[in-house]
Amino acid sequence: MAYPYRHPSEVRLISEYFGDPEARTLAGWEARGGYQAIRKALGMDRAAVVQEVKDSGLRGRGGAGFPTGMKWGFMPKKEPGKPHYLVCNADESEPGTFKDRELMRWTPHALVEGCLLGAYAIHAEHAYIYVRGEFFEAAQVMARAIEEAYAAGYCGKDVFGSGVDIDVTLHLGAGAYICGEETGLLNSLEGRRGEPRIKPPYPAIAGAFRKPTAVNNVESLIAANHVVLNGAAWYKQWGTEKSTGTKLFCVSGHVKLPGNYELPMGFNFKEFIYDVCGGTPSGRPVKAVIPGGSSVPILTGDELDIGMDYEAMAAAGTMLGCGSVIVMDDTTNVVKQVRRMVDFYAHESCGQCTPCREGTAWAARILRRLENGRGHPDDLDTLLEISDNMTGKTICVLSDAAAAPIVSSIEKFRGDYLALIREPALAGAPR
Amino acid sequence: MAEETKAAPETVRCTIDGMEVDVPKGTRILDAAAMAGIDIPHYCYHPELSAPAQCRMCLVEVEKAPKLVPACTGQVADGNVILTQSENALKAREAVLEFYLVNHPLDCPVCDQSGECKLQDYVAAEGPAMGRLREPKRVLGRDDFGGDVLFYADRCVMCTRCVRFMREVAQDERLAVVQRGHRAVIDTFFAEGLEGSLWADNIVDLCPVGALVSKDFLHKARAWDLDRTPSVCPNCAQGCNVRLEVRDDQVMRLKPRPNPEVNAHWMCDYGRLNYEWINRGGRIEAPLVREGDRLVPRSWSDALTRLAAALRDAPAGGARAVVSPFMANEDLGLLRRVLEAVGGGSGVFRCETAAEEAPLPGFPTLALRRDRAANVQGAELLGYARAGGADAQGGLEEAAFFGGALFVLGDELRDAGEDFGRSAGLFVYLGHFLSPAARNAHFVLPATTFAEMEGSFTNLQRRVQRFWPALRAPGMARPAWQILGVLLAGVSDGAVPLATAADAFALLGRVRPEFGALSWAELGQQGAPLPSFAEPHPER
Numbered sequence: 001m002a003y004p005y006r007h008p009s010e011v012r013l014i015s016e017y018f019g020d021p022e023a024r025t026l027a028g029w030e031a032r033g034g035y036q037a038i039r040k041a042l043g044m045d046r047a048a049v050v051q052e053v054k055d056s057g058l059r060g061r062g063g064a065g066f067p068t069g070m071k072w073g074f075m076p077k078k079e080p081g082k083p084h085y086l087v088c089n090a091d092e093s094e095p096g097t098f099k100d101r102e103l104m105r106w107t108p109h110a111l112v113e114g115c116l117l118g119a120y121a122i123h124a125e126h127a128y129i130y131v132r133g134e135f136f137e138a139a140q141v142m143a144r145a146i147e148e149a150y151a152a153g154y155c156g157k158d159v160f161g162s163g164v165d166i167d168v169t170l171h172l173g174a175g176a177y178i179c180g181e182e183t184g185l186l187n188s189l190e191g192r193r194g195e196p197r198i199k200p201p202y203p204a205i206a207g208a209f210r211k212p213t214a215v216n217n218v219e220s221l222i223a224a225n226h227v228v229l230n231g232a233a234w235y236k237q238w239g240t241e242k243s244t245g246t247k248l249f250c251v252s253g254h255v256k257l258p259g260n261y262e263l264p265m266g267f268n269f270k271e272f273i274y275d276v277c278g279g280t281p282s283g284r285p286v287k288a289v290i291p292g293g294s295s296v297p298i299l300t301g302d303e304l305d306i307g308m309d310y311e312a313m314a315a316a317g318t319m320l321g322c323g324s325v326i327v328m329d330d331t332t333n334v335v336k337q338v339r340r341m342v343d344f345y346a347h348e349s350c351g352q353c354t355p356c357r358e359g360t361a362w363a364a365r366i367l368r369r370l371e372n373g374r375g376h377p378d379d380l381d382t383l384l385e386i387s388d389n390m391t392g393k394t395i396c397v398l399s400d401a402a403a404a405p406i407v408s409s410i411e412k413f414r415g416d417y418l419a420l421i422r423e424p425a426l427a428g429a430p431r
Numbered sequence: 432m433a434e435e436t437k438a439a440p441e442t443v444r445c446t447i448d449g450m451e452v453d454v455p456k457g458t459r460i461l462d463a464a465a466m467a468g469i470d471i472p473h474y475c476y477h478p479e480l481s482a483p484a485q486c487r488m489c490l491v492e493v494e495k496a497p498k499l500v501p502a503c504t505g506q507v508a509d510g511n512v513i514l515t516q517s518e519n520a521l522k523a524r525e526a527v528l529e530f531y532l533v534n535h536p537l538d539c540p541v542c543d544q545s546g547e548c549k550l551q552d553y554v555a556a557e558g559p560a561m562g563r564l565r566e567p568k569r570v571l572g573r574d575d576f577g578g579d580v581l582f583y584a585d586r587c588v589m590c591t592r593c594v595r596f597m598r599e600v601a602q603d604e605r606l607a608v609v610q611r612g613h614r615a616v617i618d619t620f621f622a623e624g625l626e627g628s629l630w631a632d633n634i635v636d637l638c639p640v641g642a643l644v645s646k647d648f649l650h651k652a653r654a655w656d657l658d659r660t661p662s663v664c665p666n667c668a669q670g671c672n673v674r675l676e677v678r679d680d681q682v683m684r685l686k687p688r689p690n691p692e693v694n695a696h697w698m699c700d701y702g703r704l705n706y707e708w709i710n711r712g713g714r715i716e717a718p719l720v721r722e723g724d725r726l727v728p729r730s731w732s733d734a735l736t737r738l739a740a741a742l743r744d745a746p747a748g749g750a751r752a753v754v755s756p757f758m759a760n761e762d763l764g765l766l767r768r769v770l771e772a773v774g775g776g777s778g779v780f781r782c783e784t785a786a787e788e789a790p791l792p793g794f795p796t797l798a799l800r801r802d803r804a805a806n807v808q809g810a811e812l813l814g815y816a817r818a819g820g821a822d823a824q825g826g827l828e829e830a831a832f833f834g835g836a837l838f839v840l841g842d843e844l845r846d847a848g849e850d851f852g853r854s855a856g857l858f859v860y861l862g863h864f865l866s867p868a869a870r871n872a873h874f875v876l877p878a879t880t881f882a883e884m885e886g887s888f889t890n891l892q893r894r895v896q897r898f899w900p901a902l903r904a905p906g907m908a909r910p911a912w913q914i915l916g917v918l919l920a921g922v923s924d925g926a927v928p929l930a931t932a933a934d935a936f937a938l939l940g941r942v943r944p945e946f947g948a949l950s951w952a953e954l955g956q957q958g959a960p961l962p963s964f965a966e967p968h969p970e971r
Contacts, residue, residue, distance in 0.1 A: 176611070193608065198484050198504055351589060351608065351615030352485040358530035361613035365566040382563050389526035392498045393487055 005257050007276045011238055011246045014222045015262040018106045024141060026148040029109040035154060037225035038116045042162040044228075049121040053224050055232035057244035061099075062089055062180075062217030063293065063322040065243075065310045068224060074204040075122045075212050084124040085213040087189065087203075088115055088221055090131040090138075091173050091180040094293035095344060096324035099248040100218035102260050104131070104138040107222070108145030112168060114221030116159060117228060119166045122214050126167045130185050133175040143170050177348035181396045182215040184350065195350045196396035217322075219248055239265030243309035243320075253327040254280045263308065270304040273327055280329040287330040288413065292321020294341045295401030297408035301330075318408070333428055334413040335420055338405050339367035345402035356399035359390040363406060370417065373424025380410055380417055443509040448516055460502035460513055461489055471515055472524060472553045474639045475590040476503035479696050479794075480599055486590050488527050488553070492517045499523055521557065528558040534569045534613065535640070536585045544641030546654030550588060571616055576606075577624030578631045579646050579700060584616050587642035593617060593634035600697065600793030601630040617642075629789050629799060632700045636686060645684070647704055652678045660901035661688060661956050663888050665709075665757055665805040665881055666702040669798060670890030672957070673698060675882055675901040681710045682882065682901065690957050693894065697791060699799045709882045709902070715865050716906025719875035726875055731907060735914070738874050739921030741857055742773055748835030748856065750776030753827065754815050755841030755862075756804035758911060759886030760895065761935035762878070763806070763813045764942045765915035766840050766861075772923040773836055779818035780810045781826055781842065800891055805881070809889035812943050812961075827851065840911060841878065844868035861911050877908035884910040885932035887954065889961065895949055896958030 006012075022028035029035070041049045054069030075084060088111065092100040104111055115127040129146075131139045146168050149155045155168045171189055173179050179188040183197035186208050207213020223245060227235045236244045243265040249272070252258045256278030263272065273279065273286060280286060286301035291308075296319040306312045313320040328337065346360035363386050366379055387403035394400075410417060419427035442453045447460075447467050454463045459482075464471050474486035482503045490499035494512040499519060507513075514520060531550060539545045571584035594606045594617060605625055609618045625631040635643045657676040664671040664685060671694040673685045685706050687698040718734035719726035729737075750770045754763055770776050783803040790798035811817070819826025824846045830837060831848060837855040839862065844851060847868035852858040860872035869875060881888070883904040887897045916929035929935050933951040940947020945961040953959060 178611070198501075346612055349612035351611045351613065352483065354485070354487050354527050354530050354589070357589065357613050357615065358533045361569070362530070362533045362564070362566065369566065376565065378563070385526075389523070389530070393490065393523060393526070395484065 005259050005261075007261060009267065009271075009276055010262050011264050012262050013226050013246050014103065014107070014110065014219065015248060015260060018102060018260065020106065023107055024105075024109075024145070026109060026145070026152060029107070034109050035113055037229040038113050038120070038154075039160055041117050041120055041228050042160055042164065046121055046123060049117070049228060052232050053121070053227055056227040056235040057232075057239075057242070058220065058223055058227055058235065059243065059310065060217055061219035061223065061247065061322065063094065063295075063319075065320065068216060068220045071204070071214055071216070072118070072122050074202070075214060076205065078123040083126065083209075083211050084122055085208040085211055086115060086119040086122060086124040086127040087182075087186065087208055087213055087215045088118075088127065088129040088218060089180065089182060089185055089215050090129050090135070090142075090218045091185055092132055092135075092218070092322075093177040093180045093348075094295065094322055094324055095341065096250065096252055096290065096326045097293050097322050098250045098252075099260055099323065101132075101135055101138050103218050103222055103248075104135070104142050108142045109149065110222045110225060111142065111218055112145050112149045112155065114218075114225050115168050116155065116166050117224055118214065118216055118221050119168075120164060122212075124214070125165055126169065128169050128171050128189060128208065130171045130173060130179070130189055132180075133173040139170065139172050146170055176350075177344075178350045178396070178398060181398065184396065185215065186213065193350070195352050196398075198395055240307065240309045240311065242311055247308070247320075247323050249308065249323040249325055251277050251325045251327065253325075254282070254284075254286070254329040254332070255327050256281050266307040266309040266312065269306050269308050272308060273304060273325070277327070280327070282329055282331070284329040284331065286327055287332055288328045288334060288337075288409075290324075290326040290405070292319045293324040294326070294344065295319075295397075295404060296321045297404050298334075298412060300412050333371070334409050334416045335367065335371050338409045339364065339371050341405050342367055342402055345398060349398055349402075353394035353399065355390045355393045356402070359386050359399060360402045362386060363390075363402070367406075370420055371429065373420060373427070373429025375417070375421035375424070377421060379421070380414070384410060443507055443511075445507045445509070445511040445513055447513045454507055456507075458507050460491060460493075460500065460505045460507055460511075463507045464491075464502065464513070464515060469515055471502045472549075472557070473503055474549060474588055475592065477592055477595075477637060477696075480592060480595045480637075483591060483595075486527070486588065488524060490520060490523045490527075491515045492520045524553070524557050525559055528554050529563070531588055532558070532562060533564055534585065535588070536568060538586070541650075542583075542586065542641040543644045543649060544586075544638070544654070548641060549639035569613060574618070575624070576619055576631075576643075577626035578628055579704060580625050580631050580635060581644050581646050581649065582617065583642050583644065586640050587617060588640050589615055589617075590639060591617075592637040592639070593643055596634050596637055597628075597631075600633075600791065601628065602792035603628060603630075605631075606634075629699050629701060630697065630791055632703050633687070633697045636696070648684045652676075652683045657683060658901070659686075660899050662882065662898040662901060663805060663890075663896045664698060664702040665888075666705045666803060667699075668800040668802040668804065668807050668891040669694065669702075670805060670888055670892075670894065670896055670958075671698040671702060671797070672896065673702075675706075675709075677901050680903050682706050688956070692796075692957070692960075693890065693892070693896075694797045695794045697794060697797060699789070699791070699797075701799050709880060711864075714863050714905040714908065715875060715877040716908065717877060718907065719865075719872075721873045726870065726872075731909070734874060734876065735917050735921065738859065738876075739918055741873070742769075742836070742918065742922045748833070749774045750836040750838065751830050751833045752776065752778035752815070752838040752840060753830050753842045753844075754778055754780045754810060754839075755843075756780045756782045756802070756807045756810045757881065758806060758810075758841040758878075759881060759884070759898075759932075760806065760809040760813065760889055760939060760946070761886045761912035761932055762840060762910070762915070763810055763815065764939040764946070765912045765919065765929075765935060766838060767814050767942045768938065769915050769919050769922070770838065772919060776835065778815040778838075779826060779830070780807070780815045781819035781823045782807050782817065783823040784821040786821075802891075805890070806888040808891055808893055809887075809895075812889060812893075812945070813939070814942065839869070839872070861914060863908075876911075876914050877906060878911040878914065879904045879908045883908070886910065886912065887932075887936060887958075890958075893945075893961045894958050895946070895954060895961060897951075897954050897956070
């Protein structure tokens with residue numbers, strides 16, 4: 001099967017040209033209808049562009065689901081001499097997520113266009129694309145696309161002859177998950193330690209270089225192109241009332257057909273896993289699913305009959321996040337998976353706040369001991385209390401994210417933990 | 432009336448733990464609580480540094496706020512109801528303390544900070560009763576940061592005060608946090624580390640735990656064995672407010688005392704580490720009176736009676752004095768009065784002087800000053816002239832062969848010739864050490880140093896600052912102002928001996944009217960500036 005897999009249920013707006021090398025070039029991209037949205041936007045009032053995106057109900061695709069148009073609307077009135085910035089968050093590091101990487105690899109010009117459009121909407125003269133340090137290939141492709149766009153006069157001074165100046169700069173991170181947190185990203189962009197800032201002030205007031213800044217996810221900016229080009233009403237034909245449009249879902253783990261799928265919001269989660277992704281390769285039942293990246297609470301295999309949208313996921317006690325689905329069949333050792341995730345957060349905590357710095361590492365050490373069959377009946381209570389002490393007590397939400405899988409796994413898979421404590425050898429602990 | 436315009440309120444009213452407090456708008460919750468006498472535990476916040484709100488120790492409950500609020504960055508809003516002792520706040524603090532103890536080594540018995548450690552204090556007050564840690568602790572080890580600073584990485588609570596001090600106040604970025612998460616550690620950039628920084632020891636003061644310790648003080652004394660006396664740093668004309676920290680009658684270290692007008696919370700390493708001379712032994716312990724070619728120990732009353740008699744038929748040729756700028760205002764003023772009583776005469780002082788001063792960039796009011804003595808300003812105001820070179824040597828030519836009454840106060844006369852003072856009609860030496868030149872005196876009287884007496888210095892800003900006795904005076908040594916007070920009573924009609932330093936200070940106004948405008952009690956522990964010289968004194 002050619003890359004990527006396609007399924008008839010998919011609605012491909014932003015992922016239409018995945019796997020099409022021609023789409024990476026400027027000529028190829030324009031032949032496929034590229035750079036029309038920015039041309040249209042430049043003929044519109046800036047406020048009208050923002051209004052169109054607001055009307056579309058497009059919500060930020062980076063994980064929090066904050067409405068993109070509303071975020072742009074928070075930007076203060078432009079004062080002469082005071083720059084505004086658009087920062088594209090392409091530091092896609094959430095375990096299980098690989099949608100922005102593919103968007104940049106296959107449709108780099110769509111992101112350049114999205115940056116131009118976002119920058120125009122918020123009156124920014126400069127857009128930065130902060131790409132995750134490990135995305136060498138994506139960064140190379142992006143760099144080439146930006147170069148082509150500059151050569152064509154689409155970036156820099158007087159874009160498309162409109163009299164508007166918008167520079168686009170690519171910035172490569174240095175390999176830190178925390179730089180995907182928007183204020184950590186801004187610190188890193190400025191050359192400081194990638195440590196999240198205290199909010200308020202929010203980036204719209206004091207962002208990059210302490211100037212008004214909008215930070216948008218790659219997928220949000222690319223989706224905004226389609227919204228502006230085709231109108232809010234057109235975009236709202238997909239999705240639910242509050243979660244409009246389409247969304248890229250990246251699936252990994254125990255499924256026959258892992259990969260990126262673009263589906264309308266609200267698509268049935270069970271159908272998605274069993275039909276679109278083909279179910280588990282072994283045919284064994286699904287034991288657990290992480291629906292939105294490792295930071296969100298885990299669902300059991302019985303909780304899947306819900307819609308893939310922000311509201312339905314929230315009602316099920318979890319989050320849509322950035323749409324990264326990790327499927328585990330019943331051969332999975334949940335404790336080991338959780339330990340692996342918490343190890344990740346312990347490694348990636350920036351170390352500013354005490355509860356996160358010490359709590360993640362402590363929890364990871366307890367989980368490793370449990371996994372190795374040296375658990376103690378008190379450990380689960382201790383883990384739950386550590387998690388509670390880490391939640392809502394810190395500058396950013398990394399420690400909340402680390403606590404979520406611990407809490408939900410103990411709640412839903414307590415048996416797995418207890419088996420490891422009571423009968424370590426039978427539960428698969430190393431002897 | 433509806434049209435009445437209300438000005439934006441200057442002050443806001445909040446309730447902290449049931450107490451109503453009115454504070455200026457924009458006040459931090461932590462400061463507002465301090466005004467109400469409530470201490471909110473904290474590590475990363477320091478009033479002179481930026482507030483990163485990262486220790487999460489000062490979280491308090493603010494009614495209607497969705498989450499606990501850090502009191503260091505949270506500002507008081509009108510009508511706030513703030514709870515520092517609510518169940519949530521206490522639980523959050525206990526949790527943070529437990530998190531600290533995950534990796535903190537609990538080596539209090541061998542830690543220099545023990546007894547003055549914020550982690551120890553808060554854990555004892557609010558920490559968990561039992562540890563739940565079953566895992567081994569992380570071990571990072573020690574690092575020599577250069578200069579006087581040693582770093583015990585395992586004890587560090589990552590408050591980053593040290594990094595922020597070097598960045599924001601010393602403006603000499605030599606420290607950084609490297610690595611992240613629980614592997615994060617404070618480190619220096621280059622091999623020389625803090626070597627050569629004039630201000631690095633302030634980070635030892637800032638460190639709330641025993642992570643940054645002074646090599647000079649290492650394992651020398653336990654905090655609870657130290658007696659702490661407010662004083663003034665004697666090592667330059669800045670007059671930083673300090674505490675002399677003493678054990679077994681020896682100064683063990685100097686620590687800065689906050690004074691926003693002089694040194695904020697800081698002091699330089701030169702002043703801080705230059706204290707061993709205060710402990711120097713071999714002092715003159717009894718009044719010595721010349722009998723033939725011998726100096727014979729006498730009682731105070733005997734020595735002073737003879738000296739007063741000698742002064743009453745003062746030798747012809749007037750008087751001269753050589754004084755030390757390490758002596759108190761009171762000493763220098765009383766000597767000036769005695770000089771006047773015996774016919775008047777000039778006085779000089781000698782002071783070590785550096786080529787340049789070294790200001791603290793983040794608080795330029797504070798600098799290591801060129802004059803390396805505490806009371807140069809006082810000596811000048813009280814009528815003594817600078818003599819000699821920048822090395823505090825020479826300049827004694829006139830005094831050496833003076834034929835009248837010669838007084839030396841405090842100056843050790845180390846570089847004076849063997850025949851210094853031999854031609855004097857009367858040579859009185861008030862000081863601390865019996866150098867060869869001092870042996871020529873007719874009267875050698877043991878005086879106390881600033882560390883052994885009550886008195887005051889006048890700093891470069893003409894601010895008069897008091898100090899208190901921290902050490903026992905050796906033998907029979909007395910404050911020079913007391914000795915001179917007795918002499919003054921012996922030689923001039925109407926003068927009575929002085930009972931206290933306050934009495935001595937009260938006399939200074941007659942030497943220099945500016946001093947008359949200040950009252951001893953009002954000087955307090957923070958001192959007060961002398962009034963402007965242009966203003967005439969009300970009594971004259």
